[in-house]
Amino acid sequence: MRFSMLPAVFAQMFKKPWTNKFPAKYAPANTTQFLADVDEGIAEIIPPVPTPNGFRGKIKYDKVKCNGCQLCIKVCPCEAIEFKKKEKKIKIYIARCCFCSQCNDICPVNCLTMSDEFLLADTDPYSKDLIVE
Numbered sequence: 379m380r381f382s383m384l385p386a387v388f389a390q391m392f393k394k395p396w397t398n399k400f401p402a403k404y405a406p407a408n409t410t411q412f413l414a415d416v417d418e419g420i421a422e423i424i425p426p427v428p429t430p431n432g433f434r435g436k437i438k439y440d441k442v443k444c445n446g447c448q449l450c451i452k453v454c455p456c457e458a459i460e461f462k463k464k465e466k467k468i469k470i471y472i473a474r475c476c477f478c479s480q481c482n483d484i485c486p487v488n489c490l491t492m493s494d495e496f497l498l499a500d501t502d503p504y505s506k507d508l509i510v511e
Contacts, residue, residue: 443489450481470510473503
């Protein structure tokens with residue numbers, strides 16, 4: 379009983395991994411430099427497994443459709459949505475969002491939708507990539 383897991387461990391050591399090699403075929407020496415190379419077009423990110431239907435990724439906001447009803451703000455459990463009074467539009471902080479999609483469900487004009495974008499890691503929670511306006 380004490381070493382009953384050893385056959386499973388040794389069997390796993392010689393099997394191929396089930397995961398895909400993401401974001402690069404070979405591990406980059408410097409991740410920051412790799413991402414800079416991707417921005418310049420020198421390197422390429424290998425796409426991950428495609429997202430399934432109904433995936434809840436980064437929120438898309440159609441500012442033109444929005445009528446400023448503020449229902450999304452009332453229903454948001456994370457308080458990730460802020461109302462801008464001058465413009466009568468909203469601002470969404472993706473770093474606070476729990477991707478529950480309640481704001482999308484309650485929106486009467488369907489100006490909020492969920493995209494399939496899920497690569498949202500950033501060192502600054504208030505960066506322009508993590509704020510939807």
